[in-house]
Amino acid sequence: MKPSNRLRHLLAAALTSLSCAAVAADQLTVYTALEPEDLKKYADRFNADHPDIKINWVRDSTGVITARLLAEKNNPKADAVWGLAATSLKLLQQQDMLEAYAPKGLDKLNPRYVDNQQQPQWIGMDAWMAAICFNTVEAQKHQLPIPASWQDLTKPVYRGHVVMPHPASSGTGYLDVSAWLQTFGEEQGWAYMDGLHQNIKSYTHSGSKPCKMAATGEAPIGISFAYRGAKEKSAGAPLELIFPSEGLGWEMEAAAIIKGSQRLAAAKTLLDWAASEKANRLYNEGYAIVAMPGIARPVEHFPAEPEKLLIDNDFDWAAESRERILAEWQKRYEGKAEAQ
Structure with missing residues (x-):
């Protein structure tokens, strides 16, 4: 060269x-x-x-x-x-x-x-904040009343009709669990989840999946988050979005x-x-x-003043307590987790 x-x-x-x-x-x-x-x-x-x-x-x-x-x-x-x-x-x-x-x-x-x-x-x-996705068509088939509170979901009428996210895999699932423990206090929070567990069909590994399942009728009730519920409702799913009276985890x-x-x-x-x-x-x-x-x-299908519905979330406590809470949750409820 x-x-x-x-x-x-x-x-x-x-x-x-x-x-x-x-x-x-x-x-x-x-x-x-x-x-x-x-x-x-x-x-x-x-x-x-x-x-x-x-x-x-x-x-x-x-x-x-x-x-x-x-x-x-x-x-x-x-x-x-x-x-x-x-x-x-x-x-x-x-x-x-x-x-x-x-x-x-x-x-x-x-x-x-x-x-x-x-x-x-x-x-x-x-x-993002918690919400209940309620399929009105499926609810009518099973004669399910519209829940107004988190506590309502522990009633025997809802047995086998509720899906919610797994808190170890889903951020939405963890915000629900940590919010219930903060809202009700730890002792009553675990007692609440014991009651809810009786009505759970499965714990999903995605925060949006329970609402998608409610939208398609796979389950009448999905504990999910408002964004996904609003999106499914806007796409024509027969859903009502419910924001429980005790306040929303977020x-x-x-x-x-x-x-x-x-x-x-x-x-x-x-x-x-x-x-x-x-x-x-x-x-x-x-x-x-x-x-x-x-x-x-404003976002379609959201409440007019969403911030007023949020609990006073202690993010530091939720982070510091995460490992302990998840270990206890899995010990109690893992049996209904969907396969990964």
């Missing part, structure tokens, strides 16, 4: 190598428990603003993603989390697994939806950077976008409560 050709060849190889390195630097591995349709929508709109950042998504239910992150503590695979329960992020925080970062526009978010440390390690996106979808990420600049860009007004308006397309005040507009 002539010297000039060799020089050009080496220069081209070097440029190719640099180009590949640049592409790799702008790839993020992001873990999420977002609903699949939300994930596609969020990813498309983020990529429209930041086409230079390629996201490799890893999606599963809340419990699975949380367990995976904890298992990878000493060798993290994720760069960031976008759309995971705040109690899960608090659990990671306790294990010193999150990177402190105050995204642009942080001061515009409701402090209730932001980590309260001076250097926050996570930000909330939106709140959770925040939240975002954070995993400590040790080698792509910190791109991860910060993602967090900036997740905290933005544009992102909050996007969250409001499905969720009636979002982190940025003044953004939320």
Whole structure:
């Protein structure tokens, strides 16, 4: 090879190598428990603003993603989390697994939806809340009255007609269990779940599945969350959404950077976008409560003032008590869990 050709060849190889390195630097591995349709929508709109950042998504239910992150503590695979329960992020925080970062526009978010440390390690996106999906057609077949409260679901008339999420695999399931324990007190909370268990057909490994089952008539009653119920009802399912009188358990979808990420600049860009007004308006397309005040507009089939229905949720207690609560729950009720 002539010297000039060799020089050009080496220069081209070097440029190719640099180009590949640049592409790799702008790839993020992001873990999420977002609903699949939300994930596609969020990813498309983020990529429209930041086409230079390629996201490799890893999606599963809340419990699975949380367990995976904890298992990878000493060798993290994720760069960031976008759309995971705040109690899960608090659990990671306790294990010193999150990177402190105050995204642009942080001061515009409701402090209730932001980590309260001076250097926050996570930000909330939106709140999802419990609801009962009640199939009116199936209920009529079985002569089931419409429940108005959580306690109503322990009545013998509902035996074998209720499905709810498994709290070890589903964030919705865990928010239900922790909310009942907070609302009724631990002793009465477990007594309530003992009664409810008598009426449970199965515990699903997805928070949305009980409502989907109610929508298709596989079960008359699904304990799920309002977003899924509203979506199924809007699609024509014969559902009534019931918001029990004792108050609703709720959770925040939240975002954070995993400590040790080698792509910190791109991860910060993602967090900036997740905290933005544009992102909050996007969250409001499905969720009636979002982190940025003044953004939320009413969502079809949701109650008019949803925040008034939420319990005073102690997220720190829920995170710290998670392992103990799940062990007790599984000891009592695992026999009705659906096969994985």
